[in-house]
Amino acid sequence: MKSTDKLTIIPPGKPLSGRAMPPGSKSITNRALLLAGLAKGTSRLTGALKSDDTRYMADALRAMGVSIDEPDDTTFVVTGSGRLKPPKAPLFLGNAGTATRFLTAAAALVDGTVVVDGDEHMRKRPIGPLVEAMRTLGIDVTAETGCPPVTVKGTGRFEADRILIDGGLSSQYVSALLMMAAGGDRPVDIELVGEDIGALGYIDLTTAAMKAFGANVEKTSPVIWRVEPTTYRATDFIVEPDASAATYLWAAEVLSGGKIDLGVPNDAFTQPDAKAYEAIAKFPHLPAEIDGSQMQDAVPTIAVLAAFNETPVRFVGIANLRVKECDRIRALSTGLNNIRGGLAVEDGDDLIVHSDPALAGQTLLAEIDSFADHRIAMSFALAGLKIDGITILDPDCVGKTFPAYWRTLAALGVTYQDND
Numbered sequence: 256m257k258s259t260d261k262l263t264i265i266p267p268g269k270p271l272s273g274r275a276m277p278p279g280s281k282s283i284t285n286r287a288l289l290l291a292g293l294a295k296g297t298s299r300l301t302g303a304l305k306s307d308d309t310r311y312m313a314d315a316l317r318a319m320g321v322s323i324d325e326p327d328d329t330t331f332v333v334t335g336s337g338r339l340k341p342p343k344a345p346l347f348l349g350n351a352g353t354a355t356r357f358l359t360a361a362a363a364l365v366d367g368t369v370v371v372d373g374d375e376h377m378r379k380r381p382i383g384p385l386v387e388a389m390r391t392l393g394i395d396v397t398a399e400t401g402c403p404p405v406t407v408k409g410t411g412r413f414e415a416d417r418i419l420i421d422g423g424l425s426s427q428y429v430s431a432l433l434m435m436a437a438g439g440d441r442p443v444d445i446e447l448v449g450e451d452i453g454a455l456g457y458i459d460l461t462t463a464a465m466k467a468f469g470a471n472v473e474k475t476s477p478v479i480w481r482v483e484p485t486t487y488r489a490t491d492f493i494v495e496p497d498a499s500a501a502t503y504l505w506a507a508e509v510l511s512g513g514k515i516d517l518g519v520p521n522d523a524f525t526q527p528d529a530k531a532y533e534a535i536a537k538f539p540h541l542p543a544e545i546d547g548s549q550m551q552d553a554v555p556t557i558a559v560l561a562a563f564n565e566t567p568v569r570f571v572g573i574a575n576l577r578v579k580e581c582d583r584i585r586a587l588s589t590g591l592n593n594i595r596g597g598l599a600v601e602d603g604d605d606l607i608v609h610s611d612p613a614l615a616g617q618t619l620l621a622e623i624d625s626f627a628d629h630r631i632a633m634s635f636a637l638a639g640l641k642i643d644g645i646t647i648l649d650p651d652c653v654g655k656t657f658p659a660y661w662r663t664l665a666a667l668g669v670t671y672q673d674n675d
């Protein structure tokens with residue numbers, strides 16, 4: 256589809272049915288790219304995601320001396336030398352949280368200076384806890400604003416047998432340190448401090464990927480992981496489909512009353528957002544309270560679905576949605592209230608969606624600000640399946656994780672108004 260600054264969705268008026276595959280997992284692709292880049296030898300990653308976030312990771316690794324070929328749309332062939340080289344210029348990582356956090360820690364394994372930077376949105380996303388934890392290892396690292404840009408002056412080694420990290424704002428700090436730790440010269444215990452961490456399932460994804468690349472990592476208590484200094488071994492690796500992307504298709508299915516074949520069973524995912532299936536399958540009887548803490552990226556999907564539910568839904572455990580690509584709690588309440596005033600209320604860091612099944616079939620002209628956030632654009636497109644007049648601004652932002660999103664909906668029978 257051609258690039259456009261707005262896209263109006265025409266409600267299909269029929270159940271959406273057919274085959275629609277989500278792309279490869281962003282989270283797993285970016286872990287596998289990094290681990291393959293740190294390994295010595297050639298790794299073949301298949302089923303991988305090609306999108307803005309994975310391109311930023313791949314290009315950053317290329318800038319650090321890793322050779323990466325792309326023989327087709329879902330494969331990366333990665334050849335590392337076993338050591339990342341200092342890049343000649345700052346690494347620009349757009350608004351890719353995974354790439355930014357993972358490479359900040361990995362930069363400690365580089366003998367030289369690495370500047371990790373991103374776009375104006377990334378420059379507002381906190382990285383202070385990760386920077387502080389790295390400093391306690393004697394690594395020279397600075398982030399003046401507590402957000403990128405981050406400057407890491409690595410020596411290629413670090414000395415630590417214990418790292419304390421507060422993962423309350425982002426589990427990615429913990430994942431970043433875990434992946435770095437296998438490149439050390441002695442066993443390291445990584446210990447969570449502070450209150451809650453977000454989705455623990457992302458840590459499991461990290462340790463599973465590390466093991467696949469030959470690392471020896473073990474959970475020795477509910478808050479401690481021990482990582483042995485194995486470095487990484489090149490391997491062939493299959494990336495599973497993206498569970499967060501799957502949530503839009505699951506929601507489109509229940510909203511339209513159709514049958515969408517994702518080509519992968521809903522219980523085959525190892526990613527945290529796969530938990531969303533259970534909630535989505537209850538539509539139009541979603542629970543009165545949904546804890547989003549362990550399936551954070553699925554909350555926008557379920558929140559828009561909740562607008563059409565029989566009864567109101569309160570989303571709890573979602574405070575760190577405020578520091579994602581945008582403040583997602585605000586973006587959701589703004590978009591829902593734009594569709595119909597009073598549809599959503601922010602209560603502290605909870606979001607209450609005052610459901611109204613009668614929204615379906617109405618014409619309500621609403622231009623939805625995506626706030627440059629792929630998940631806001633993709634979620635509100637779901638409202639356009641039922642309400643006539645929903646226009647998504649900046650629809651191209653879906654390129655962050657699901658570049659084929661609009662084409663995928665079109666293949667299921669969704670049409671768009673030509674706004675030109």
Ligand SMILES: O=C(O)C1=C[C@@H](OP(=O)(O)O)[C@@H](O)[C@H](O)C1
Nearest residue numbers: 282353425426427453457551552
């Ligand atoms: O580790 C990962 O792959 C991710 C962790 C989550 O972020 P936080 O840990 O920042 O909550 C999630 O929102 C993000 O899309 C991907």
Ligand SMILES: C=C(OP(=O)(O)O)C(=O)O
Nearest residue numbers: 350351352353552579580
């Ligand atoms: C929060 C997200 O991304 P990241 O933190 O990787 O930028 C997301 O994809 O919803």
